[in-house]
Every structure is written in C-alpha cells, then in structure tokens.
Amino acid sequence: MKLALKLLAATVVALILGAGSALLLVRSGGLGGDVAVGPWRTSTIIGSAEADPYTRAMVAVAGLLALNRSETIYFTAARDGTGERLRTNCTYKVAGTDPPARWWSITLYASDHYLMPNPEDRYSYGGNTVAREDDGSFVIAVGPEKADGNWIPTGDGQTDDTFTLTLRLYNPEEAAARDPSGVVLPQIAKEACPS
Template identity: 50%
Template sequence: MLRTLKVLLTLIAGIALGLATTWATVIHPNGSGGVADGPWRTSLAAGSSEGGPYLRAYVAVHALLALSRAETIYYNASEDSEGHALDGHCSYRIEGRDPPARWWSITAYGADDFLIPNPVDRYSVSMNSVARHADGSFAVTLSKAQAEANWIPVAAGRFDLMIRLYNPEASVAADPTHPALPTIMKVACE
C-alpha cells in the first residue's frame, strides 16, 4: 500500500512538473532566447532549423507558421515603449517610418492570440494602407474608440502587437536588434 502511494505521488509530481515546464516555456515564456529593439522582441531562431522543440511548440501555439529570417522577421510587443503592458482600456500611438523591408504590417492580437473582433473588420495597417505625414513618417492609433486614419481597434484587456518585416534588408536579417522600429506610446486610459 505504501509503495503504491509513493508511485502515485511520484506520477502526480512528474505530471505537475511537466505541465509547469510546458506553461513556462511554451504558453507563457519569459522571453529568453530572443532579442529586443525597444518594445519589440524577436527570436533569432523562429522559422529556422535551429529552433528547438520548445520554440517550435511556441510558434505552433502562438504564431501558427513562421518563415525563415531571410524571408520575414516577426517582432512582438506586449508592452509600450515605457515598459507598461498593453491594455485595451488605454489608447496608444505608434509612430515611426517605414522599417527596412520590402513590405511590412502591424497587427493587433487579443490575449487568445487571435485577431480582435471589431465592427469595422480592421485588424492592421501595412506599408500600402498607412497614411503618411508629409515627411514620410506615420502615426497609428490603437484604441477602442474610433479614430480617424490609421486606426486599429482594440478591446478591453491585454493585447499584443506584431510587426512583420517581409524580405528585410540583409543588415536587419544579420542583426535584428538595430532597425528603426516604431515607438508605442500610451496616450490615455479610461
């Protein structure tokens, strides 16, 4: 009876440890193995054969498919430029210039890693759709309340942003820590 209890407790402890490890490395990783450029973070191994099983599982859960770094570099932001978590109760302004790539897009995703449902079916801005200032820069508004041009609707609660750089310049693919990516500034909160 005592031996059966020990085996049962060992099994329960092993399952709990396995689930905790999976959660820590796949579902809610701490960002290790990646690089940062302001609030934007990317993995150097995403979409490559160097990505281990945990990175592949993370991509399968959160990003579905990842192309190689020569084709696309994916930067995620879960915080603004001052290090505060992105929250749909607040409005934000993304400001910048075209990143060094043939084409780019910025998309907002809800806490469930899916597009945020909204009545105007607007989920992103891209190189082709963003309205620019006379000097070539752009400003994008993230908010629940409708804004004018360059508005991406968000909902209450946590959300993340992803900027995709398709066919990035060779210098970006070689060192993804230094391209001039847009800033994310909090404007106001409810």
C-alpha cells in the first residue's frame, strides 16, 4: 500500500513536471524564431516537414495553419526596438517601407493569440490599406489613444497587458524567402507610457 502511494505520488509529480514544462516552453516560445531582424522574429521551418517537434508544438499553440516560408513569411514582434515588452497601455510608432513581398500586412494580437477587442474593430493594416507619407513610406500609431492617420488600437485602454505584432509577407521575393535575416523591416519605437 505504501509503495503504491509512493508510485502514484511520483507519477503525479512527474506528470506535472514533464507536461507542465512542455506547455510552459511552447507557450512562452511564441512562434519560435531562429531568425531575428531588430525586434522581429521568424522561423525558417514553420509549416515545413523539416520542423522539429518543438517548432511543431509552438506553431500548433501560436500559429496553427501557418504557411511555409516560400508562400508566406511570418515575422512576430513581442518587444519594441529597445527590447522592452510591447504593452497595451503604451503608445508606439511602427514606421517603415514596403517589405519585399507581393502583399504584406501588420496585425495586432492580444496575449491569448487572438485579435484584440477594440471599439474601432480595427486590427491591422495591409500594403493596400495603409495611408502613406509623401515618399511612399508609412507610419502606424499603435496604442490606446485615437491617433490621426493609421492607428491600430490596443484594446479599450483600461487594461495593461502584453501584445504582439505579426508582419505577414505573402509571396516574398526569392531573396527574402532564402534569407529572411536580410529583409529591411519596420521600426517599432515606443512613444510614451503612463508613469
């Protein structure tokens, strides 16, 4: 009886440790990312049959049904240009030029990986919808307060949580698909945070 209880306790502890560490690892890993461009991260093996078990698990949790990189490259940013976590009560400017792809979009996701509820029902801008500067570049304000021009709201402004941005490059140019680390991507600069 005593031995059976000991075995049961050891199994429960092992289950918590083993399965818990696996869940913690894949949940904190986002979409994974062996390639970094500033604050943006991407994985070159997302969706591919070469993906290792950890990448598959991360994709299942944070990017199910993602396409392979010859069709689409997914860059995700959880931090700004200085390395600080993106937070919903801060304001940011995402500024850049068209990345080398047929079509692109920048989308904001809440910490649960779903679209962030907001009064504007606006979650993204694409190469076909973003308002541009005179030189063709674009600036997108990201934050809780309404901004002129392109603006993606970070929720209702009442809560302080983390969020992520995903930049999708559909039909990337061949050089970009071959080496995503060489792509020039938008800067993410923090403008203000409540003190």
